[in-house]
Amino acid sequence: MKRPTLEVVAARAGVSKSSVSRVINGETTVAPQIRDVVMQAVHELGYVPNGAARNLVTRRTDTLAVVVSDPPQGVVSDDPLFSAVVRAVSRELEIAGKRLVLMLAESDQSRTRVEQYIAGAHVDGVLLVALHGTDPLPAALSRQGLPVVSFNRTSAQDVPYVALDNAGGAALAVHHLLERGRRRIATITGPLELHEARERLDGYRHTLRDTGRRSIVALGDFTRGSGAEAMRQLLEDDPDLDAVFAANDLMAIGALRTLHQAGRRVPEDVAVVGFDDIEAASYTTPSLTSVRSPMADQATAAVHLLLSLIDGGPTDPVIMPNELVVRESS
């Protein structure tokens, strides 16, 4: 059974293809009687317009690409944020009546594929989720003249973005620890080539400096193992520390383990605060205090920004505030 076309519907309804098209597209300049007879035919035949034909002539696809650019073992893709972001974007696009093509760019090869696809006029715009500020994709895509919005700050100047207030979030964590009476507050950083990591470190540093305290810094790379290792090193270098701010939850979880092995009680001896508030943060023992990144809200904002860009609206960067979720570890 072949799919019916506009022409078949028109014949059935006894009107022109133009009229059927107008009814289908909800134009108001159609006589009610024509409208009715067309709708009748549409229902009887189960007609649904062919997408490709429509896209070809309108030059729109009502489809947006979400490109997740990250190495296979990278930070974005493997962590729980992936799911939160993708789902929020999907929901928001559905509300806007758009479709989502998901593309992973995990290698140079797939990056090329993404560029080819984008160049093929399959989508109206691109939402880029890339953690590395140095990712070449934003610039490459933006060069194609297609609307591009980034889920993070990028090195490409002209790409609008939505970003977390990372420094503010770190400040939130440190202030909280100070209020709890902690005096020797260390931090475990992410990989410093990432914006996020640098900004969180800056927030930590500035807050301590403003209160006349010194920073105690250990380097991590956002993995659980690196958090455990950094914590070991911190305990060795500064046995008297009484608090740790980890730049993400995975490292905080690693730190918890090290503290447990070292016989330090959390939070009595050492308070721990993480960042991101991933699901696992509430499963640890003790449960983990964390800076909540409003991933879903950020995703929603990014979609709105992209839609605005496509419609020629404003494209000012959006900075998302964080909040602190206090649990047992601090």
Added chain:
Amino acid sequence: MKRPTLEVVAARAGVSKSSVSRVINGETTVAPQIRDVVMQAVHELGYVPNGAARNLVTRRTDTLAVVVSDPPQGVVSDDPLFSAVVRAVSRELEIAGKRLVLMLAESDQSRTRVEQYIAGAHVDGVLLVALHGTDPLPAALSRQGLPVVSFNRTSAQDVPYVALDNAGGAALAVHHLLERGRRRIATITGPLELHEARERLDGYRHTLRDTGRRSIVALGDFTRGSGAEAMRQLLEDDPDLDAVFAANDLMAIGALRTLHQAGRRVPEDVAVVGFDDIEAASYTTPSLTSVRSPMADQATAAVHLLLSLIDGGPTDPVIMPNELVVRESS
């Protein structure tokens, strides 16, 4: 700067549109010299074929839809499996040179949208991820005559699927506990309207029956809270139990908490085994023994099944085996 068309490339290369088309599509019946001059023009102009035009005439889109059908607070979407499945599918489709349109069906309204979209000839096939065997979508989509494969067993008879060996996984867990010398092994079930939940319960029951032991069953609904509550009830009903098999990890995590509060040591007093091996399973204290569902492999298998269906190949159901990941809790 307008995108160049086939016609422009043909003019530049001094050949016909037909020849350009043939070169672009890698047909072998082209003279080398024509091939070269066309490729030259393609590169100079940065030509990429318009997808819509191509789709219209070929009646293929090289795009597959992944439909995740579940209530907003549902089991599939909110849990960590979502990300694993979506990523694995995406990778596999990329290898096959296909694109992925992701659709969430969280309400009747969005279900309708999905059906409309599928009917619009935007995709060549559908991979359906729905936990509820009673979901109306498989049947509805399959009725459209488009290739559909389900990530789970469904009530629609004619929809090929890939499923986990749930009963086998449960048996694995119970045998393991028996080998550890446990004698009073309880279970916490998932919501019994789900295939998964029933099959895991059956596996538990049969294994115990085969060894002459009785079942101790508490009902849960796959949430952490329900696991905690079921565990409380089990302890009350049968204070001497020495092991629990929870039908998923979230419930197992809830059970761990209840046991901790009740002063039972894990695994010394009560051994705990979960199912799914989500990421959080390795973060708990003690870390959780779990039946590993090979989600990525299952996703890969589902993609292969769908591609096979599209090509008119075999479409036999695939059953994925599980393995047990033994950690500290048992």
Added chain:
DNA sequence: CTGAAAGCGCTTACAG
């Protein structure tokens, strides 16, 4: 308000 006609950018028999 309605219809006939052109055209979107490709692919594909069909001749040669």
Added chain:
DNA sequence: CTGAAAGCGCTTACAG
């Protein structure tokens, strides 16, 4: 092996 022509299924000025 190559090219001219038809056609995929829509939308959209343009007349009326």
